[in-house]
Amino acid sequence: MKKFGLLLAGGLAAIILLATIGPMIALLMSLVLLYFIYKQYVKTESTGWKIGFILIGLSVLGACIHQIPSLIGVAAAYVLYVVYKKWTKEKTINNIKSTTLS
Numbered sequence: 001m002k003k004f005g006l007l008l009a010g011g012l013a014a015i016i017l018l019a020t021i022g023p024m025i026a027l028l029m030s031l032v033l034l035y036f037i038y039k040q041y042v043k044t045e046s047t048g049w050k051i052g053f054i055l056i057g058l059s060v061l062g063a064c065i066h067q068i069p070s071l072i073g074v075a076a077a078y079v080l081y082v083v084y085k086k087w088t089k090e091k092t093i094n095n096i097k098s099t100t101l102s
Contacts, residue, residue, distance in 0.1 A: 020073030
């Protein structure tokens with residue numbers, strides 16, 4: 001029964017992860033772009049360019065905020081990792097029990 005629960009949780013987490021892989025990639029790209037915009041903002045000395053980088057940064061920040069539901073996919077990846085660890089731990093315990101009984 002425990003394996004059925006792990007299988008069900010793992011299957012659901014895998015489906016959620018696959019459904020949110022696109023928004024997760026978009027969030028990652030937006031955060032990388034925001035980082036480079038910030039680095040350019042810090043390096044520039046012109047007030048006009050600073051204002052331009054602020055405006056571009058705010059629009060990219062809006063795109064990042066729009067991708068917040070992709071964090072559900074990150075949580076699903078973590079659940080999938082935990083299910084995998086528990087599944088292999090249970091398999092290892094069963095192997096140890098079978099070798100000690102033999």
